[in-house]
Amino acid sequence: MTSLNIKYNDSVFLPGTCKNSSTIGSNCTVLNTKCQLLTPCQNNGTCKDTDDDYICVCSPHFTGIHCESDQRICKKYQCFNHGSCTETFDCQCDDGWQGEHCHLKVNYCENVICQNDGICESLVKNYTCHCLGDHYYGRHCENTTTRIRIYKIVSKSFAYVAIIALASVAMFILIMDILKYCFGIDPVEGERRRLRREIHVRKRKRPVIQRFVYVNAPPVDNKKTENQNNI
Numbered sequence: 001m002t003s004l005n006i007k008y009n010d011s012v013f014l015p016g017t018c019k020n021s022s023t024i025g026s027n028c029t030v031l032n033t034k035c036q037l038l039t040p041c042q043n044n045g046t047c048k049d050t051d052d053d054y055i056c057v058c059s060p061h062f063t064g065i066h067c068e069s070d071q072r073i074c075k076k077y078q079c080f081n082h083g084s085c086t087e088t089f090d091c092q093c094d095d096g097w098q099g100e101h102c103h104l105k106v107n108y109c110e111n112v113i114c115q116n117d118g119i120c121e122s123l124v125k126n127y128t129c130h131c132l133g134d135h136y137y138g139r140h141c142e143n144t145t146t147r148i149r150i151y152k153i154v155s156k157s158f159a160y161v162a163i164i165a166l167a168s169v170a171m172f173i174l175i176m177d178i179l180k181y182c183f184g185i186d187p188v189e190g191e192r193r194r195l196r197r198e199i200h201v202r203k204r205k206r207p208v209i210q211r212f213v214y215v216n217a218p219p220v221d222n223k224k225t226e227n228q229n230n231i
Helices: 036-039 146-181 190-204 220-228
Strands: 046-049 054-057 081-086 090-092 119-123 124-128
Touching: 036 046, 036 054
Parallel strands: none
Antiparallel strands: 046 054, 081 090, 119 124
């Protein structure tokens, strides 16, 4: 070990000079470098001296001149109580949660289709379909009540009857036109003539004037009536 020569006088303490200029201290054990003297690197960074200065070699997930910036994804209380921080400083999320900080719920409705206008609600680890009223039920609202089934059957029946009636009327009109214009046959010509005659007779018939006789009417005073007429 290199010793330091120390000189004393009556009033002043004069430290000696180490033989190795790269060391300092009372025992010449402290390196005379910026890394040794300043210890500038934070967060377990390694300091390396250069010719003119020093550099800090940072640990993983730390950056900056002195490794002062913490770039770890998860630190204390940053997994939002829905996950845990791993050794690689990533959040290991619980079931039903996702995201860098486990702050997002997993959308279990993403590929789910609720039938009959049902609405899907995403839950933790599950989902549910809210069916429309009391008419539908089931996991995906795929089942209908007896009332709705009967209503659908009746509606279809009325629709079929209406379609058949319209088709029959259209077919009847088409057949009548074919008989009349293609073959010169008019099945309703006689009926049409009869209706025309009845209308013509009604127009020529004179109105009947009816006179009403009052029963138990008071007797008429002929003299009084003549006097009134003379006046």
